Amino acid sequence: MGHDGGVKVTEAQLKEAYQAHLARSRRDRASCPPPEAIQALVRREGDEAARLATLDHAMSCGECRTELDLLRTVEEAGVRSGAVAAPGRRRWMMPAALAATLLVAVALGRVALKPSEDTVRSDDATRVELVAPGAEVPAGTPISFAWRPVEGASRYRLEVLNESGDLAIEAETRDTMLTSDSAASLAPGTYQWWVIALSPAPGPRSELRRLRVVAQ
Amino acid sequence: MTFEEAGQHLSLALEAAVSRYGAMVRQVGRKYRLDESDLDEVMQEVRIRLWRARGTSEMVGEANTSYIYRTASTAALDVLRRRRARQADRHDPIEEGPVAVLSAPTPDPHGVLEGSELASKVAQAIETIAESRRPAVRMHLAGYPREEIASLMGWTEAKTRNLLYRGLADLRERLAQEGIGWDTTEA
Numbered sequence: 001m002g003h004d005g006g007v008k009v010t011e012a013q014l015k016e017a018y019q020a021h022l023a024r025s026r027r028d029r030a031s032c033p034p035p036e037a038i039q040a041l042v043r044r045e046g047d048e049a050a051r052l053a054t055l056d057h058a059m060s061c062g063e064c065r066t067e068l069d070l071l072r073t074v075e076e077a078g079v080r081s082g083a084v085a086a087p088g089r090r091r092w093m094m095p096a097a098l099a100a101t102l103l104v105a106v107a108l109g110r111v112a113l114k115p116s117e118d119t120v121r122s123d124d125a126t127r128v129e130l131v132a133p134g135a136e137v138p139a140g141t142p143i144s145f146a147w148r149p150v151e152g153a154s155r156y157r158l159e160v161l162n163e164s165g166d167l168a169i170e171a172e173t174r175d176t177m178l179t180s181d182s183a184a185s186l187a188p189g190t191y192q193w194w195v196i197a198l199s200p201a202p203g204p205r206s207e208l209r210r211l212r213v214v215a216q
Numbered sequence: 217m218t219f220e221e222a223g224q225h226l227s228l229a230l231e232a233a234v235s236r237y238g239a240m241v242r243q244v245g246r247k248y249r250l251d252e253s254d255l256d257e258v259m260q261e262v263r264i265r266l267w268r269a270r271g272t273s274e275m276v277g278e279a280n281t282s283y284i285y286r287t288a289s290t291a292a293l294d295v296l297r298r299r300r301a302r303q304a305d306r307h308d309p310i311e312e313g314p315v316a317v318l319s320a321p322t323p324d325p326h327g328v329l330e331g332s333e334l335a336s337k338v339a340q341a342i343e344t345i346a347e348s349r350r351p352a353v354r355m356h357l358a359g360y361p362r363e364e365i366a367s368l369m370g371w372t373e374a375k376t377r378n379l380l381y382r383g384l385a386d387l388r389e390r391l392a393q394e395g396i397g398w399d400t401t402e403a
Contacts (some may be wrong), residue, residue: 021335055354070292071292074289
């Protein structure tokens with residue numbers, strides 16, 4: 001390393017020095033990123049350059065670092081409690097009540113709820129992500145539709161389209177699950193469905209997903 | 217069930233949901249060594265918001281964790297905004313004085329000076345690291361494990377390791393130029 005005769009420190013001492021510096025540093029808070037930017041960092045929203053800049057500041061400002069940890073705590077508690085999916089994770093995180101409802105439905109053999117391979121798994125945090133049903137459902141039974149929550153949405157509109165593109169089912173709910181009894185009257189065939197988030201104006205929507213209603 | 221009984225049941229259900237979520241917040245908060253008072257302030261704000269929203273159509277059937285979480289997210293932001301506003305009102309002077317670190321329990325003047333200089337040089341050296349690597353180095357020195365760096369930024373373990381390795385190499389080189397040798401045994 002070419003170090004001659006100077007101070008020699010360990011990594012532990014470097015960390016101690018940096019942390020002491022961090023704890024003592026005081027900044028003009030006007031130069032700090034707004035709380036919303038720190039929350040966007042926690043949720044991995046926005047472009048990486050902006051999040052890097054926010055993180056760089058938060059890790060050099062004791063007060064922003066505490067704010068970051070506070071917002072991380074609220075977010076992580078939401079993930080652990082099943083209220084929200086982990087940021088950027090491509091896995092299913094359904095509210096416990098919804099999961100329980102779906103499990104009951106499966107147990108009753110009324111709907112096929114296993115997510116299919118073509119289930120939308122978008123990285124776009126603002127898009128509605130569909131959860132259930134799978135690609136096929138039996139005819140003559142109600143269908144349970146489920147999707148992941150979208151921040152800011154007050155309601156959701158479910159639309160099921162027939163092969164001609166006409167609206168076969170339309171329904172609105174505040175929940176992220178809807179069991180459609182009228183779906184029991186759908187004739188066997190191929191349909192498509194999607195979910196639009198309303199806030200109350202139409203906002204993000206899911207991709208259009210194929211659904212086959214199969215005669216039993 | 218009467219209307220009043222229904223209202224009472226909703227309150228109890230909400231309170232139970234808030235308590236469950238609050239327990240989760242405190243559990244996670246301990247991991248980040250947050251003050252209990254900070255967490256209590258957020259959860260108190262959550263209760264106030266739910267109390268104000270009671271009886272509205274928004275509340276019907278919303279005694280679930282998802283609703284509590286959304287309320288807590290916005291409550292936390294408001295808590296931070298209010299705190300910053302209070303700080304601005306106090307007009308605290310900005311402290312940029314020397315920092316005493318690496319000192320013994322009863323530090324001698326030489327030790328304090330050395331620690332102060334080291335902290336200052338480390339802070340200056342970090343500023344010279346490439347922007348893409350600097351946050352990872354800061355988090356590492358602040359005591360966050362590599363997994364948390366990766367999780368926060370959504371990086372793979374390999375990318376995180378690479379950025380951290382290169383960033384620490386930059387820091388080591390810069391500190392060497394300042395006459396500070398660094399015994400590295402990790403990262």
